[in-house]
Amino acid sequence: MNKILIANRGEIALRIMKTCKRLGIQTVAVHSEADEHLPFVKYADEAYVIGPGPVLQSYLKADDIIAIALKVGAGAIHPGYGLLSENATFARKVRDAGLKFIGPDAETIELMGDKIASRMKMKEAQVPVVPGTDEGVASLEEAIEAAAILGYPIMLKASAGGGGIGMIRCENEQALSQHFQSVKNRAKAYFGDDVVFLEKFVENARHIEVQIFGDDKGNIVHLFERNCSVQRRNQKVIEESPSPTLEKEVAQRLYKAAVAAGKAVDYRNAGTVEFILSENDDFYFLEMNTRLQVEHPVTEEVTGYDLVEWQIEVAKGNELPVKDQQQIKSSGHAIEFRIYAEDPVTFMPSPGTIRSMKWNENVDVRVDSGYEEGGNVTPFYDPMIAKVIIHGNGRQEVISKADEFFNSFSIEGVKSNIPLFQKFIGSKGFENGNYNTNVLAEWLKTEKEEVEK
Template sequence: MKKLLVANRGEIAIRVMRTAKNMGIKTVAVFSEVDRNAPHVKFADQAVCIGPAPSNASYLLGQKIIDVSKALNVDAIHPGYGFLSENADFAELCEAHNIIFIGPRSKAIRVMGSKLAAKETVKAYNIPMVPGTDEAITDISEAQHIAKSIGFPILIKASAGGGGKGMRIVKHESEFKSQMDRAISEATNAFGDGSVFIEKYVASPRHIEIQIMADSHGNVLHLFERECSIQRRHQKVVEEAPSSALTPALREEMGQAAINVARSCDYIGAGTVEFLLDENLNFYFLEMNTRLQVEHPVTEWIAGVDLVALQIQVAKGEKLNITQDQLKINGHALELRVYAEDPMNDFLPSVGTLDVYKLPEGKNIRVDNGFEEGMDIPIYYDPMLSKLITYGKTREEAIELMIEAIDNYHIKGVETTLPFGRFVCEHDAFRSGTFDTHFVKTHYAPNLLEKQQQIEANIAAKLALKHYLAEQNILRVPD
């Protein structure tokens, strides 16, 4: 493998290119017109514009990306996450043109891309699953009958999608029809597929995911878990590894379950198996993400591996050079997704220019970043600016360093999730480890964040005044 094209943008494009360059592989960036001066374009050895700003006219044009790859003699394509990363048709297109797709085979993507197909596939391995339907449903009266037999509350979920779209919690039977209509409509609009399924709603779940890595020689490893329970709108904001909830025995049990999920679909490459963990530490298979996850850096830090390097090695047909026995958890890592969103206004996207953009630096601080000072935030893509990751020998150390790093991350021009990250890190529920996916709903409100910021501002003002008065009392001896 001599040349790799990254079919993505922003921080993940740079992150993949950095490892590729370290491995002596030339890199190619693709970009939309609005990203012409983006950092990932400058970082690559070559860069090609593939269309206008909207993703469906640029980053989602699989055939155009293939054409660029052929013209530049590209050996492999890394899709990052999002865009074409879980598109089975694109993986097949790469295979058809003898270009290495750095990810699983198209069959595995297709199976795990449907939640219902995934559940059917893993059945033979006795993976624990939440009680629910085994097939897609569009008939509302039939669905209502099934929901009653499962027992309310239930969860309606889109079969073809994720990210909280087409998902509805139904607490009472009287709400069922209206919520079912909304879920089907939303799933149709988002994924072109209105099929949904129903499962029992786990009331106080934690979102635990297991990182796996598999090669083409039959070796499958798990690289421990990540806790991803701090979410807004069913999307993650704060992640950590390892989880404070898991015992060593439970970690091993979930790790083996994740390995079995990978084996069930002949998986190759990096993947993540997601589970729900209830208040009694029972776990249930949720889905498999057939790509590199946004939060992969926390796993890299505690496991001491470069997941992108492993992806590339496996894609080249090499055997994994580590064994399960060699993998050990070392320390604790925490990640905050720094979104251009306003936590004071329901986390709505914050559009503007990065008038000030200074990143924190220091030992055990990592920033995977895709922006520069002076850049505008495009309205066409996910509003994540960067990922702020900290590491410590203990969870407490990683949390304290995260607070310090947040304080040293200076952004002006847009609102971000940095203040929310600080709120989480200082909250007793998070620090004690007694939280679940309802953290935002249970513990967070904009007025609490505003109150916290006022207290911090008052403390800063008092410290400044104290320092000023102390300076005035110093006897200054003339030269």
């Protein structure tokens, strides 16, 4: 594995390349015409244009990507996150071409990508799942009948969905009737599968995920948890580890359940088991993400391990770098903030050219960015500009560093959510750590009411 093709773009492609460079591995970038001048293209040892801007004509052209890997003599493909990372067909094609896919087996991706099938698998492994339908609901009438049994509010979800896409909360039968067909249509458009199911909505829940790793030798370990409850439109914007206010005993049960989930599917490489926790600390399996997470740097900061290096070692067929759970320790506290080119109030994307991007480099932070000054944030892709990851001895130290950093951080040329973070990190709801998935929406509502007074 002396040369790896990264089938992705932006900050994650660049982040993977940096680990490869440290390990003496050559890197190959594939990029769209729209991304020609981005840093990851310049940083790679080799770079090849794959098509025009739209993802269907570039980053999702699986056969073309594999052909380039074979042509240039790459021995493996790293899919990053998003795009083709959880595409079982792509993983299978990579394997069939004689290349290493740096991720779990195609069969595992396929199983865990089907939320209904994964629910059933977790039930078999005695991992708690959210009360819901164990089969797809084919008609609105069937959905209404099931919802009446579960009790409102419910979540209407695409079985093949992910990233907050293809899911909506329904407070009553009227809302379910209103959204049923649109969620099916959205699922079909985004995932090629219109199967939907219902889950009971857990009120005032926290969203906690556990990082796991497995190898070909049957070793599976966890690398602790991340709290991902600060969300907008069901998508994460702030993640932290350890999770504030999480009782130690509950955390231990979460870790045990996550490892059990991994063992149930003979998991290999990096994966994340996501849970929701109720107000009384009951927890339920939500989904398993069969890839590296956007928020993986949070875990890297508290454990000191390079998760991409672990991925590469496992893909080579080696044992986990650390297979004894007792040797894996968490130190201090880390928080990640996702910086988006978007309106900080409406969250609508704000494409454009980044004229300047500046921050106080004397503040001890990690900035993983896919852009530099002069870079174009196009409407073709997710508008995330960067991730700001801050580590410290304790949570209050991290929040203080964050406050100092965001007061010096500015991006010109596009709107960004920096103003949101500048205010939100000092809010009572976030600062005390006792928050749930409603925290950002409630804070925004309060801010709006203050402005309107």
